Amino acid sequence: MRIRITSIMVDDQDKALTFYTGVLGFIKKKEIPMGEHKWLTVVSKEEQDGVELLLEPMGFEPARVYQKALFDAGIPLTAFHVNDIQKEYERLVEAGVKFSMKPTKMGPATIAVFDDTCGNNIQIVEV
Amino acid sequence: MEMITLKDIPVNPASLTFYHQQVLRIKKRVFPHDDLCDRIARAKQFMDNFYSGPIDLDSMAEEACFSKFHFIRLFKKNYGRTPYQYLTEVRMAAAKELLQSGMPVSEVCASVGFDSVSSFTGLFKKITGTTPFVFQKKKRSGQKRQF
Numbered sequence: 001m002r003i004r005i006t007s008i009m010v011d012d013q014d015k016a017l018t019f020y021t022g023v024l025g026f027i028k029k030k031e032i033p034m035g036e037h038k039w040l041t042v043v044s045k046e047e048q049d050g051v052e053l054l055l056e057p058m059g060f061e062p063a064r065v066y067q068k069a070l071f072d073a074g075i076p077l078t079a080f081h082v083n084d085i086q087k088e089y090e091r092l093v094e095a096g097v098k099f100s101m102k103p104t105k106m107g108p109a110t111i112a113v114f115d116d117t118c119g120n121n122i123q124i125v126e127v
Numbered sequence: 128m129e130m131i132t133l134k135d136i137p138v139n140p141a142s143l144t145f146y147h148q149q150v151l152r153i154k155k156r157v158f159p160h161d162d163l164c165d166r167i168a169r170a171k172q173f174m175d176n177f178y179s180g181p182i183d184l185d186s187m188a189e190e191a192c193f194s195k196f197h198f199i200r201l202f203k204k205n206y207g208r209t210p211y212q213y214l215t216e217v218r219m220a221a222a223k224e225l226l227q228s229g230m231p232v233s234e235v236c237a238s239v240g241f242d243s244v245s246s247f248t249g250l251f252k253k254i255t256g257t258t259p260f261v262f263q264k265k266k267r268s269g270q271k272r273q274f
Contacts, residue, residue: 074144
């Protein structure tokens with residue numbers, strides 16, 4: 001059994017694609033029309049054969065309640081690894097990204113949390 | 128167990144999210160000494176940068192001003208594995224990349240800090256379940272199929 005894909009719920013797939021590719025720097029891997037929505041995945045530029053991130057449409061209303069509760073508490077839905085968190089933080093702030101937690105040391109790791117504009121908090125981690 | 132309250136957090140908690148407050152609480156309880164973490168992190172960075180050369184754990188511990196056993200214990204507490212296990216992990220990851228690039232096994236062995244091909248091959252097989260030769264052959268044939 002292998003992990004090839006993971007997903008995050010987004011309120012608008014097109015807006016999410018713009019943010020995850022244009023701002024974060026991921027690359028679109030698959031875009032398959034599926035009626036009202038699409039199967040839309042992105043991958044890291046450095047690991048294009050790595051795990052795909054599915055930008056999943058918010059098709060189940062109760063999920064919206066869960067997403068909002070996490071967001072309001074500042075809890076990240078998922079985390080991405082970075083090599084230099086300070087550099088990445090400055091780059092993203094420059095691009096207009098809003099952080100609810102600036103780079104903060106946590107033992108051997110440094111973490112920061114930002115708003116992905118699609119209803120989620122995302123954590124970046126440098127270890 | 129010592130109770131930590133919001134007043135222990137050295138910033139205005141009203142401006143923080145629930146998650147941020149929890150992070151600071153856990154940090155204070157689990158990682159109270161930033162200076163120790165920094166010294167251990169520097170040792171890790173040293174391995175990240177100089178894994179291709181001979182790395183002596185005794186001198187690394189001394190450089191970080193720890194006894195060898197204290198160094199190993201703190202490293203494991205911070206990173207979940209011993210310095211030797213971490214160094215092996217870094218070397219094997221680098222070896223895999225070099226093997227995929229087509230570099231001969233003997234050169235890969237020397238490039239990731241091993242003196243002998245047999246000890247490199249043995250450790251590689253123990254960790255990945257296959258020898259460097261077979262690993263390289265499989266990856267290279269897979270790459271060709273993609274084109």
